[in-house]
Amino acid sequence: GNSVTQMEGPVTLSEEAFLTINCTYTATGYPSLFWYVQYPGEGLQLLLKATKADDKGSNKGFEATYRKETTSFHLEKGSVQVSDSAVYFCALSDPNTGRRALTFGSGTRLQVQP
Amino acid sequence: DSGVTQTPKHLITATGQRVTLRCSPRSGDLSVYWYQQSLDQGLQFLIQYYNGEERAKGNILERFSAQQFPDLHSELNLSSLELGDSALYFCASSADTSSYEQYFGPGTRLTVT
Numbered sequence: 066g067n068s069v070t071q072m073e074g075p076v077t078l079s080e081e082a083f084l085t086i087n088c089t090y091t092a093t094g095y096p097s098l099f100w101y102v103q104y105p106g107e108g109l110q111l112l113l114k115a116t117k118a119d120d121k122g123s124n125k126g127f128e129a130t131y132r133k134e135t136t137s138f139h140l141e142k143g144s145v146q147v148s149d150s151a152v153y154f155c156a157l158s159d160p161n162t163g164r165r166a167l168t169f170g171s172g173t174r175l176q177v178q179p
Numbered sequence: 180d181s182g183v184t185q186t187p188k189h190l191i192t193a194t195g196q197r198v199t200l201r202c203s204p205r206s207g208d209l210s211v212y213w214y215q216q217s218l219d220q221g222l223q224f225l226i227q228y229y230n231g232e233e234r235a236k237g238n239i240l241e242r243f244s245a246q247q248f249p250d251l252h253s254e255l256n257l258s259s260l261e262l263g264d265s266a267l268y269f270c271a272s273s274a275d276t277s278s279y280e281q282y283f284g285p286g287t288r289l290t291v292t
């Protein structure tokens with residue numbers, strides 16, 4: 066079945082540091098890939114997406130590239146801010162299953178210190 | 180604000196009871212998904228409805244059921260509640276575009292005592 070593996074957190078960084086959160090996936094076909102962010106006490110917000118190999122999703126300074134050869138979709142940001150502190154979820158949707166439900170990773174908590 | 184609304188925000192109830200969670204999708208979205216977020220299981224897909232019909236099932240217990248009404252709002256019914264059902268329940272909606280992106284509501288936090 067489909068699965069998503071994320072690096073364990075928490076990840077603690079100082080403001081303006083470079084961020085990488087690793088995400089790898091297993092899927093039967095060619096899934097769409099997503100990063101969602103959950104701020105404390107809130108629901109999940111779609112951060113970025115990529116629908117085919119070599120696509121780069123980007124939003125609010127965050128980027129992730131769909132790498133089919135390594136089945137990865139790592140999240141990066143060049144300079145984090147305190148306001149980026151949240152839990153980040155990598156997810157996939159596999160059209161080959163006929164199901165559009167999302168399969169999520171376990172989430173990675175990011176803490177940015179001033 | 181995603182445009183997806185969920186009520187109530189918090190719910191506290193006793194074991195053995197039954198509760199109903201409500202979700203209104205974004206305007207124009209036909210598909211509604213329910214997810215459960217718990218500390219031990221993470222985020223898990225429960226069930227999907229599309230334009231009033233059940234489309235897909237995930238790890239949904241037999242004690243749980245859902246429906247989507249003609250106005251496209253959806254309800255998740257949880258019965259014979261157990262302590263382990265305590266979790267955050269999210270509703271998400273999508274327009275069923277080719278990219279499958281979903282927009283999440285703020286969630287209902289259920290506490291079973």
